[in-house]
Amino acid sequence: TEGSSVPPGSKGSWASFLKSITSFSGDLSSLTAPPFILSGVSLVEYSSYWAEHPSLFVAPAKEKDPAKRALAVLTWFISTLKQQYSSRNEHLGSEKKPLNPFLGELFLGRWQDEAGTTQLVSEQVCHHPPVTAYCIWNGEHGVRLQGYNGQKASISKALTIHIKQIGHALLHIDEFNEDYLITLPSLHIEGVYGGAPYVELNKSSFIQSSSGYTAKIDYSGKGWLSGKKNSFTATLYHEGREKDPLYTIDGQWTGSFSTKEGKSKNVIASYDPAKHPLTKLVVASIEEQDEMESRRAWQKVAHAISKGDMDTTSAEKSRIENEQRALRVKEKEDGREWNRFFFTRAKSDPVLDALAPKLGEIIESDKTDGVWLWDAEKAKNSKPPFKNRS
Ligand code: HCR
Numbered sequence: 001t002e003g004s005s006v007p008p009g010s011k012g013s014w015a016s017f018l019k020s021i022t023s024f025s026g027d028l029s030s031l032t033a034p035p036f037i038l039s040g041v042s043l044v045e046y047s048s049y050w051a052e053h054p055s056l057f058v059a060p061a062k063e064k065d066p067a068k069r070a071l072a073v074l075t076w077f078i079s080t081l082k083q084q085y086s087s088r089n090e091h092l093g094s095e096k097k098p099l100n101p102f103l104g105e106l107f108l109g110r111w112q113d114e115a116g117t118t119q120l121v122s123e124q125v126c127h128h129p130p131v132t133a134y135c136i137w138n139g140e141h142g143v144r145l146q147g148y149n150g151q152k153a154s155i156s157k158a159l160t161i162h163i164k165q166i167g168h169a170l171l172h173i174d175e176f177n178e179d180y181l182i183t184l185p186s187l188h189i190e191g192v193y194g195g196a197p198y199v200e201l202n203k204s205s206f207i208q209s210s211s212g213y214t215a216k217i218d219y220s221g222k223g224w225l226s227g228k229k230n231s232f233t234a235t236l237y238h239e240g241r242e243k244d245p246l247y248t249i250d251g252q253w254t255g256s257f258s259t260k261e262g263k264s265k266n267v268i269a270s271y272d273p274a275k276h277p278l279t280k281l282v283v284a285s286i287e288e289q290d291e292m293e294s295r296r297a298w299q300k301v302a303h304a305i306s307k308g309d310m311d312t313t314s315a316e317k318s319r320i321e322n323e324q325r326a327l328r329v330k331e332k333e334d335g336r337e338w339n340r341f342f343f344t345r346a347k348s349d350p351v352l353d354a355l356a357p358k359l360g361e362i363i364e365s366d367k368t369d370g371v372w373l374w375d376a377e378k379a380k381n382s383k384p385p386f387k388n389r390s
Pocket residue numbers: 028029033037043046047049084085086095096097098149151163165189192197199
């Protein structure tokens with residue numbers, strides 16, 4: 001095909017892959033894709049995108065004014081979008097298919113910088129359908145984010161992959177005993193036909209605070225006004241008073257954006273990603289890692305993918321899948337469920353139940369057979385080496 005990014009040797013396998021996805025719906029992880037589109041990074045690592053700018057993550061805790069605090073939360077959230085949805089394009093040339101985490105897979109790390117220590121625990125709490133739960137916290141600043149997410153996919157005739165995210169995130173700020181419910185945007189993947197997939201965000205997502213503020217972020221692919229890709233407009237208002245914004249932010253979530261007061265054109269702050277370098281996540285070396293930790297568990301697969309060695313990739317993947325299957329069979333025989341390391345499934349979460357109704361129907365289909373909650377008791381008792389890392 002003209003303008004195709006598919007490597008010459010992969011045309012055939014890409015054509016069969018395209019054929020296979022036209023008749024698919026649901027769980028994307030079940031698709032077998034050609035090696036050039038595979039990444040050796042597991043989806044369990046993606047939780048780290050929430051806090052690659054620790055200073056922005058903790059900034060709301062320093063803000064005394066509640067409206068400005070809500071604005072700091074919104075600014076941090078928008079700053080994470082570039083990492084979440086376009087970093088693979090930037091580093092790998094296109095969106096890639098991540099490794100499908102196994103049940104109990106862990107990704108642990110910490111950021112160390114001027115914001116102090118910010119810690120990350122990400123755990124695959126469900127394999128079928130895939131659900132990842134995470135908790136990110138900075139003890140010095142008293143800020144904690146916890147959440148979980150899964151994806152539901154469908155494919156249109158034009159080969160656009162539409163993805164609805166299931167789940168949400170909750171940010172807690174100790175100093176003000178304040179909670180923020182963050183909903184996750186829907187997305188679609190374009191450029192699939194030509195073998196150079198990339199993500200665009202759809203529609204809107206919301207942040208609802210317990211202090212009575214709502215933020216609405218509207219995403220528009222080409223930009224209503226600017227015509228630029230990855231555009232958005234966000235407004236922050238007293239709940240129920242959408243027509244009367246306190247702040248408006250617009251720009252590109254992959255680029256820069258500016259904040260204005262009310263509906264005015266008066267810019268009070270601007271954000272340029274080039275001026276906010278990322279803090280690198282510190283992850284234990286593979287030798288130090290537990291066998292449940294992602295990079296250790298997938299080491300051979302990741303290596304084979306990077307070499308384009310499909311035989312080893314599938315052999316090593318099958319080995320992990322078979323081990324997992326055997327574990328599930330054993331659990332069934334014993335009449336027990338896999339015990340998650342850091343999270344517990346609950347019927348409901350009081351914080352979510354208090355904030356979600358303020359957003360109406362938006363979050364209704366959010367449950368993945370209950371909600372996943374960070375379990376401080378479990379975390380305390382987690383066996384070493386996890387403990388020794390903090
Ligand atoms: C859809 C996606 C896997 C899920 C990824 C999620 C939604 C995961 C949670 C993160 O917080 C945000 C996030 C960002 C990614 O953009 C999104 C991925 C984009 C592609 C990937 C598919 C499973 C890959 C499909 C295979 C194609 C490229 C052929």
